[in-house]
Amino acid sequence: MTDQAVGGGQLPPEATSRPAGGAMAAPSRRASGPRRDGATLPAPAAPPTAGRIAGRRRELKALRADIERTGLDTLTGRRGTRSRVLLIAGRPGSGRTALAEALLRELAADYPDGVLRAALTGRDGEAAAPEAIARELLDALGTTAPPGAPEDELSELLRDALAGRRALLFLDDAQGAEQVEPLLPDAPDCLVVVVSQGPLTGIPDVRPCTLGGLDTAAAVEILARYAGPTRITVDPRTADAVAEKCAGQPAALVLAGGWLADRPKSSLADLYQALAAVPLPADISSGARPLVRAFQLVYDALPPPAARILRLTVLAPGCLVDAPTASALAGCSVSTAGAALAEFAALGLLRPDAGTPPCSLLERGGQDAAPDGAAGHPQYRVPGCLAPLLATLLEEYERPADIQLARARMLQRTVRLLVSCRAMSEEPGSPARQKVAGLPRSLRFPSRAAAARWLRGRRAVLLDAARIAVADGELDTLDRRLMAALTRTLLAHQSPEEAAPDLYALHCLVLEVAQRRRLPREMAAALLNLADLDAHAGRTAAALTRYRGALEAARAADDPVATGRALESLGGMYGELGDWQRAADWYGRALELRLARGERVDAARLHGRIGGAHAQVARWDEALREWRTAARTYRRAGDLAGQARATGELAHVQECAGRPQEALRTAREALETVRKAGDGHLEAALQLRIADTLERLGDPAAARLHRAAGERLLADQPD
Numbered sequence: 001m002t003d004q005a006v007g008g009g010q011l012p013p014e015a016t017s018r019p020a021g022g023a024m025a026a027p028s029r030r031a032s033g034p035r036r037d038g039a040t041l042p043a044p045a046a047p048p049t050a051g052r053i054a055g056r057r058r059e060l061k062a063l064r065a066d067i068e069r070t071g072l073d074t075l076t077g078r079r080g081t082r083s084r085v086l087l088i089a090g091r092p093g094s095g096r097t098a099l100a101e102a103l104l105r106e107l108a109a110d111y112p113d114g115v116l117r118a119a120l121t122g123r124d125g126e127a128a129a130p131e132a133i134a135r136e137l138l139d140a141l142g143t144t145a146p147p148g149a150p151e152d153e154l155s156e157l158l159r160d161a162l163a164g165r166r167a168l169l170f171l172d173d174a175q176g177a178e179q180v181e182p183l184l185p186d187a188p189d190c191l192v193v194v195v196s197q198g199p200l201t202g203i204p205d206v207r208p209c210t211l212g213g214l215d216t217a218a219a220v221e222i223l224a225r226y227a228g229p230t231r232i233t234v235d236p237r238t239a240d241a242v243a244e245k246c247a248g249q250p251a252a253l254v255l256a257g258g259w260l261a262d263r264p265k266s267s268l269a270d271l272y273q274a275l276a277a278v279p280l281p282a283d284i285s286s287g288a289r290p291l292v293r294a295f296q297l298v299y300d301a302l303p304p305p306a307a308r309i310l311r312l313t314v315l316a317p318g319c320l321v322d323a324p325t326a327s328a329l330a331g332c333s334v335s336t337a338g339a340a341l342a343e344f345a346a347l348g349l350l351r352p353d354a355g356t357p358p359c360s361l362l363e364r365g366g367q368d369a370a371p372d373g374a375a376g377h378p379q380y381r382v383p384g385c386l387a388p389l390l391a392t393l394l395e396e397y398e399r400p401a402d403i404q405l406a407r408a409r410m411l412q413r414t415v416r417l418l419v420s421c422r423a424m425s426e427e428p429g430s431p432a433r434q435k436v437a438g439l440p441r442s443l444r445f446p447s448r449a450a451a452a453r454w455l456r457g458r459r460a461v462l463l464d465a466a467r468i469a470v471a472d473g474e475l476d477t478l479d480r481r482l483m484a485a486l487t488r489t490l491l492a493h494q495s496p497e498e499a500a501p502d503l504y505a506l507h508c509l510v511l512e513v514a515q516r517r518r519l520p521r522e523m524a525a526a527l528l529n530l531a532d533l534d535a536h537a538g539r540t541a542a543a544l545t546r547y548r549g550a551l552e553a554a555r556a557a558d559d560p561v562a563t564g565r566a567l568e569s570l571g572g573m574y575g576e577l578g579d580w581q582r583a584a585d586w587y588g589r590a591l592e593l594r595l596a597r598g599e600r601v602d603a604a605r606l607h608g609r610i611g612g613a614h615a616q617v618a619r620w621d622e623a624l625r626e627w628r629t630a631a632r633t634y635r636r637a638g639d640l641a642g643q644a645r646a647t648g649e650l651a652h653v654q655e656c657a658g659r660p661q662e663a664l665r666t667a668r669e670a671l672e673t674v675r676k677a678g679d680g681h682l683e684a685a686l687q688l689r690i691a692d693t694l695e696r697l698g699d700p701a702a703a704r705l706h707r708a709a710g711e712r713l714l715a716d717q718p719d
Contacts, residue, residue, distance in 0.1 A: 053102040054250070055218025056095070059209050063088070063103050066207050067191065083169070083190040085180075087200055090211030092385035093251030093291040096195045097172055099211065103193060104168055111191065113167035116140060120180075121173040122464075125388060130182040134158045135501060136460065137169075137183065144497070146537040147504035148530070155182040162187045171195070173384055177202040213248020216240050222250065223268075226257030231268055238268040245275050247290040251348070251385050255294035258347035259301065295389050298347050305332070309340045310349060311394045312406050317414075317464035319382035320353060324442040328413040329406045334377075334442060341380050350380040377442070404474060411478055414465050416443050418485040424451035425492035452493045462486055463505060470509045473516065480522070483510055504533050520557035524550045528565055535573065544573050564593050568606070575613060584613040601642065604633035608646055611653070620657035627653055641682065644674035648686050655693060664693050684713035 053060075063086055086103075090096040104115055118133050134154035138145045143161045145154055162169075162185035174180050174196040181203055184192060200206050213219070220239045224232045232239045246252040260271045278293045278300075299307060312329040313321045321329075323338035330337060344350040382390065394403065416439065423432035424445050436444060445451040455462075466486060469479035483506050490499040511526035513519070531546035547569045554562035571586035591606040611626030627650040634642035647670035655663035667690045674683045687710030694703035 053095075053098055054221045055214040056099050056102065056211075059088075059099060059211065060103060060106065063209050064106070066209075067107075069207075081186055081188060083185050083187055083192045085184065085192045085194060085200070085203060085206045087194050087196060087206050087208040088211065089196055089198060089208045091197055091287055093249050094211045095214070095250035096211055098250065099209075100170060100172065100193050100195050104170060107168060107191070111166050111168045113165040115168045115170060116162075117170040117172065118183075119172045121175060121384065125391075127175040127179055130155070130179055133171075133179070134183060139501075145501060147500040147533045148537060148539070148542075151182060158183065159186045162190055165190060168193065174200070176200070213246075214243075214250060214253070215248065216243050219243035219246065219248045219253055222253045223257045223260070226254075226261040227268070228261075231260075235268045238272055242268055242272050242275070245272060245290065246294060247287075249290045251383065252290040252294035254348035255291075255298045258349075259294075259298050262301075262347065291385060292389065295349075295386060298349060299393070305330075305336075306340050306343065308397070309337060310344055311390055311397060313344075313350070313380075313382050314387050314390045314394060315403070315407055315410065315468075316382075317468060318461040319384075319387055320379055320461055321350075321382070322377040322379045324377060324413065325410060328409045331406070331409065338377065341378070345380055349383075349386065351383055353379040353381045404472065407468065407472060408478055411465060411469050411482055413443070414462070415478070415482050415485050418462070418482075418489045420444055421451040421455055422485070422489040422492045424448045455489060455493050459502065463502060466506060466509055470513055479513055480510070483513075500533060500536075504530065507533070520553040521559050521562070524553035524557060524559060524562040524566070527553060528562060528569070531569060535569075535576075540573055540576055544570070547573060560593060560597060564590050564602070567593065568609075571609065571613075575616075580613045580616045584610050587613065600633055600637035601639055604630045604637065604639070604642060604646065607633060608649060611649070615653050615656065618656075620653060623653045624650065624657070640673055640677035641679045644670045644677055644679065644682055644686070647673060648682070648689065651689065651693075655696075660693055660697055664690065664697065667693060680713050680717045684710045684717065686710075687713065 066086055067084060088096045088100050088103075108115065116137055118128075118137055120128050120133060122128050129151075131149075131151040131154050134151070134157075135145050135149075138154065138158055138161060141158075141161045143157060145157055149157075165187060166189040167187075169183070169185065169190060169192045171180055171183060171192065171194045174194050176196075176198075177200040180192075180194055180196075180200055184203070194200065194206075199208060214222075220232060220236075220243055223239055223242060242256060243253065246256055256271060256275065259274070260266060260268070263270070274297055275293055278296050280289055280292060280296075284292055299310070302310065309326055309330045309332070313319070313326060315329055316325050321341065323334050323341060326332075326337035326341055327334045341350060345352055398406075420436045420439055420443050423430075423436045425448060426432050445454065463486075466479070466483050469482050472479070487503060487506055490502055496503075507526050507529045510522060511530065514522035514526055527546045527550035531543045531550060534540075534546060535543035547566050551563060551566035551570070554566055567586055567590035571583045571590065574580075574583040574586060587606050587609045591603055591610065594603040594606060607626045607630035611623045611630065614620075614623035614626060627646055631643050631646035631650060634640075634646055647666060651663045651666035651670060654660075654666055667686060671683065671686045671690065674686060687706045691703040691707035691710065694700075694706060
């Protein structure tokens with residue numbers, strides 16, 4: 001989560017008039033200066049990266065010089081194997097992200113493979129896990145990582161994906177070297193730019209560019225952009241004093257300038273006095289005081305309804321909010337929420353989101369912009385430097401029950417959006433499409449492609465919403481509904497392989513909820529799903545552990561379906577390990593359950609699996625007995641195709657056991673059965689098997705006839 005406020009060291013756009021009505025219409029009792037009136041809604045401010053950076057030319061020059069300097073690993077004359085790392089260090093609100101963005105723009109032409117970026121601090125201010133960031137970076141590079149892969153494997157995959165590239169890697173808001181080091185590529189042609197509050201101790205050859213406040217001229221330049229040149233010209237000394245009061249911190253200057261721009265009749269002296277009059281707690285550090293003072297000044301001037309909307313924005317997933325989301329959080333109309341968000345952006349309290357996902361690859365010449373909300377509402381982000389202040393105010397002013405209600409309303413809207421997004425994957429006129437046609441416009445998508453783009457652009461935010469629901473712990477069934485809706489929507493718009501990494505994360509959340517609430521049925525389902533993904537990724541030991549846990553939970557829930565699935569899966573895992581005796585044992589336990597429930601087809605399938613396990617270790621008599629039983633059980637169940645398959649496998653075991661004549665008779669019996677079933681593929685396979693057996697018995701002419709028949713059948717079958 002970036003610390004960059006609107007402007008944040010960039011020159012902000014000219015302030016425009018603000019609406020007289022809506023959320024901002026009521027005058028504030030705490031306002032410390034007259035507010036201007038207006039009749040039009042301002043357009044959202046330009047993204048922070050759109051303007052020219054104020055000051056920092058010296059820092060930019062030093063950073064560029066650091067790229068070319070000789071590093072410690074090149075003193076021997078040999079080129080280093082790792083990427084050069086540039087560190088921009090500064091406290092939140094210092095414009096560190098703005099400086100990094102300016103540097104990236106200047107360097108973009110030299111790195112044809114684009115800019116790969118990630119925010120290393122999450123919505124709640126906690127450090128993001130390196131494995132999560134590595135997975136997001138791999139996804140941005142178009143490289144699919146195995147679901148549930150550990151950090152070391154993901155780091156290696158990331159280094160492999162970046163090898164041979166010439167790209168910029170921007171890691172914003174890092175909290176320490178332990179986050180950064182696993183993400184560093186072994187690619188000397190790449191450059192890594194890191195933004196952090198402190199040093200990256202432990203990473204060699206990193207020279208930090210430490211940011212202090214802007215010089216007075218640059219600070220006044222930001223104020224002039226908001227307040228206009230006239231007020232600066234008539235009172236330059238007070239302008240300098242305001243810059244000093246804000247300690248040259250870009251975020252504080254932007255907030256102070258926004259306050260002044262909102263009051264055209266106020267002077268710089270009024271601003272200075274208002275800043276000086278803001279009371280501050282004694283425990284705030286001197287470095288944090290300018291930003292807290294400026295924020296409190298602007299916040300205290302907001303009408304109470306608008307102040308509440310602002311406080312609630314920190315509940316939004318990823319701190320990414322649009323008008324419908326703010327409306328759901330605050331329980332107000334969408335138009336009121338939209339007017340409030342536009343006002344906050346003009347004041348520097350929010351920054352318009354340019355559509356860049358938290359982790360994305362921006363190619364030269366443009367960026368892969370994520371769509372706005374379902375109805376095209378502008379999106380805004382809470383600046384990282386302001387999020388802790390808003391979170392403190394939220395806890396101070398809102399009752400826990402009200403916070404929970406706001407979160408529930410927002411997540412309920414997310415569920416409805418997911419249902420709408422999933423419905424767009426179906427054919428026009430389907431019941432699901434007809435149902436969502438009656439939803440409000442803000443919850444509808446114009447096309448399947450638009451729904452898929454929204455899902456792709458908001459995927460990380462939606463996963464964060466699921467984490468919010470689980471972390472709350474008091475949302476009853478809403479968390480499970482949200483995760484179920486997200487799972488179905490991902491599978492509706494993606495293949496199972498594409499969705500697997502996100503599904504793994506969702507199943508982990510489902511397991512967390514089930515364990516916390518002691519829901520054994522849900523626990524068994526989550527463990528089975530996770531075990532399946534582990535098994536598919538080749539993590540057999542982890543899969544075994546989870547299948548055993550699923551078996552225990554399924555038995556506790558008295559869930560025979562999950563119990564049977566767990567038993568069969570355990571047999572399959574031991575088969576993967578080559579332990580065929582244990583495999584047959586677990587399949588046998590599953591068979592007992594199927595027989596007790598009268599499930600003939602499943603019982604026949606398990607007889608076949610037991611027979612296959614015995615055949616692997618040349619226990620021919622046991623294998624033959626199981627396959628004969630499988631064929632009889634299929635026949636009693638009326639499954640001719642299953643009977644033919646089992647009979648064909650019986651013939652194969654007879655041949656392996658050295659009984660070719662018996663194998664030939666059994667295979668011909670299977671062929672007659674499969675002709676009644678009408679399974680062309682299976683009939684072709686049996687014809688070819690008979691041909692092989694006849695060749696071994698010394699009858700090449702008959703073998704050719706059967707082989708020709710099999711090949712004709714294969715040619716006639718659809719792909």
